[in-house]
Amino acid sequence: MDHQSLANRLIGGEKLAIAEALELISTPDEQTFELLAAANHLRRRFKGNKVRLCSIVNAKSGHCSENCSFCAQSGHYQTNAEVYPLLPAEEIAATAKKAEEEQQATCFSIVTSGRGVNTEKDIAEISGALKMINDTTKMNRCASLGILDRPTIRQLKAAGLKKLHHNLEAAESFFSNVCTTHTFAERVETIKNAKAEGVAVCAGGIFNLGESLKQRVELAMALRELDVDSVPINILNPVAGTPAAAKHRLISPLEVLRLIATYRFIMPTKDIGLFGGREQSLGQLQPLMFIAGANVTLVGNYLTTSGQSAEQDLAMIKALGLEIEKTTC
Numbered sequence: 001m002d003h004q005s006l007a008n009r010l011i012g013g014e015k016l017a018i019a020e021a022l023e024l025i026s027t028p029d030e031q032t033f034e035l036l037a038a039a040n041h042l043r044r045r046f047k048g049n050k051v052r053l054c055s056i057v058n059a060k061s062g063h064c065s066e067n068c069s070f071c072a073q074s075g076h077y078q079t080n081a082e083v084y085p086l087l088p089a090e091e092i093a094a095t096a097k098k099a100e101e102e103q104q105a106t107c108f109s110i111v112t113s114g115r116g117v118n119t120e121k122d123i124a125e126i127s128g129a130l131k132m133i134n135d136t137t138k139m140n141r142c143a144s145l146g147i148l149d150r151p152t153i154r155q156l157k158a159a160g161l162k163k164l165h166h167n168l169e170a171a172e173s174f175f176s177n178v179c180t181t182h183t184f185a186e187r188v189e190t191i192k193n194a195k196a197e198g199v200a201v202c203a204g205g206i207f208n209l210g211e212s213l214k215q216r217v218e219l220a221m222a223l224r225e226l227d228v229d230s231v232p233i234n235i236l237n238p239v240a241g242t243p244a245a246a247k248h249r250l251i252s253p254l255e256v257l258r259l260i261a262t263y264r265f266i267m268p269t270k271d272i273g274l275f276g277g278r279e280q281s282l283g284q285l286q287p288l289m290f291i292a293g294a295n296v297t298l299v300g301n302y303l304t305t306s307g308q309s310a311e312q313d314l315a316m317i318k319a320l321g322l323e324i325e326k327t328t329c
């Protein structure tokens with residue numbers, strides 16, 4: 001396959017076909033760098049030389065009623081993840097301020113464990129945090145709060161919510177292997193609710209759970225169809241005690257890079273990032289995630305695991321000749 005010609009066709013406005021996506025994601029190791037070069041071309045065409053940095057706070061941890069097989073916070077599994085109720089609004093806003101000042105992050109997400117946020121008390125606290133972040137930083141305000149209905153999203157938007165993070169997690173045909181306490185359709189509905197309320201959407205998935213390459217493409221096509229704004233890619237970082245950790249197999253860095261590149265080809269104009277598991281899955285090849293087409297990443301720690309230092313991330317981006325995006329998404 002001529003990856004460069006294919007990239008040029010997409011720049012001309014064509015959409016990648018499923019068969020083409022399957023061919024890209026199945027690229028042999030020895031041809032993977034040609035694929036990455038073309039994905040890099042697409043990233044530069046649509047995103048310039050800018051990298052966007054996101055930061056998150058685990059604002060409510062553990063005790064979740066859901067059984068997502070990869071998640072340290074599920075109440076169904078015995079893990080060492082911390083358990084605590086919703087943090088006060090002041091503490092959430094102070095974390096955002098720190099991420100802006102010390103990590104150059106421009107997007108901040110309030111993440112809570114649980115099926116959804118449905119008590120008036122929690123919604124009021126999160127609304128308070130959104131207002132404080134709006135008043136004290138220039139950051140884009142994002143939240144990841146599980147399954148939400150339209151009135152709740154409307155209420156949060158009125159408090160300053162700009163973007164809702166809600167991963168589809170896995171392809172519909174694989175979803176029941178990942179979670180049985182809620183459905184793929186419920187996740188889609190929350191995304192549609194956010195879009196209907198005029199809130200931007202960040203939605204991606206978690207990979208290396210046993211899904212096939214075809215199912216990785218299936219998930220990307222579902223995200224393209226939903227026209228989400230940002231697509232976070234997470235690679236399983238196995239946590240002892242979860243079912244996913246028990247079945248974990250190593251994924252090669254080149255396989256991860258092919259996944260990112262294929263997503264860039266499927267959604268050339270979108271923000272695409274490698275988030276959870278990047279240090280473990282890419283190792284020495286971490287900088288190549290940007291060459292593979294990523295233009296976003298997470299600085300600082302993940303929800304229940306630590307990332308490399310913000311200084312290391314900033315140095316890596318600088319060494320590649322890339323710049324940190326200063327404007328919010």
Ligand code: SF4
Binds near residue numbers: 064067073074113
């Ligand atoms: S991913 Fe979210 S919904 Fe699923 S178990 Fe973890 S906290 Fe609960």
